[in-house]
Amino acid sequence: MDPSSSGSKTARRSHRRAVLHAAASEGDHDRLWAHLQSALDDVDGVELKDDGVTREIRVGTQFVVRVKRHDATDRVRSYPTRRALTFWAQSVAFEGFEDIHLGFGYRWDREERSIGSAIISLHDGLGKKPVWAVQLADGGEQAATPFTWTPVEPDLPQLDLSEAIAKDEEEGQTS
Numbered sequence: 001m002d003p004s005s006s007g008s009k010t011a012r013r014s015h016r017r018a019v020l021h022a023a024a025s026e027g028d029h030d031r032l033w034a035h036l037q038s039a040l041d042d043v044d045g046v047e048l049k050d051d052g053v054t055r056e057i058r059v060g061t062q063f064v065v066r067v068k069r070h071d072a073t074d075r076v077r078s079y080p081t082r083r084a085l086t087f088w089a090q091s092v093a094f095e096g097f098e099d100i101h102l103g104f105g106y107r108w109d110r111e112e113r114s115i116g117s118a119i120i121s122l123h124d125g126l127g128k129k130p131v132w133a134v135q136l137a138d139g140g141e142q143a144a145t146p147f148t149w150t151p152v153e154p155d156l157p158q159l160d161l162s163e164a165i166a167k168d169e170e171e172g173q174t175s
Contacts, residue, residue, distance in 0.1 A: 025145060032106070033067060057104070068105045070119050074133040075101045080126060088126040103130070 033055055038055065040046045047058040057065040066087065068076040078084040087101050103123060107116035118136040 036067065041115045062098075062100055063102060064099045064103045065120075068103045069108045070103065070105055070121065070133075071108060072110070074119065074121050074130045075106070075127060076105075076121070076123065078126060085126055088123050090122075090124045107135075 008175055013048045033050070036048075036057070037048055040048060041075070045060050049058070055067055056068070059065060064087070068078070070076055075087075078088070090101060091098075103121045104119070106118055108114075109116045120136065121130040121133040123130045
């Protein structure tokens with residue numbers, strides 16, 4: 001039985017709220033894409049592709065971006081189609097000619113059901129924790145905005161090459 005037709009006022013209100021939230025989140029994504037189309041329409045080196053099912057942005061010759069909602073751990077979700085699995089896998093065709101596939105979008109606050117910070121992330125596999133994520137600062141009306149970097153585990157190793165450099169410099173001076 002459809003909750004919206006049941007006699008319970010609470011059930012109808014709860015069902016209506018769930019439908020509105022679903023429509024709002026879908027509408028938010030569509031509005032974000034429309035805004036990106038408008039903002040990036042005349043930018044050199046940026047090409048937008050919308051084939052109904054897949055929306056991508058190509059930046060230059062190397063970066064391909066999909067607009068996605070990110071969860072609190074910066075994971076993205078998608079139906080595991082062949083195209084999606086290939087996109088998020090970061091496969092390398094030829095050294096130096098590979099595309100880098102990025103996720104761009106927003107963090108979704110599940111509790112408040114609202115859009116949070118803008119984010120760019122690199123994933124190597126669908127549904128996996130990102131390799132890295134960058135949270136963009138709100139720049140207001142500025143054309144270029146600074147960004148904050150949000151580290152994602154595991155931390156990258158710290159290398160101290162000062163001894164090797166010093167040894168190289170010594171050998172360079174003695175020869």
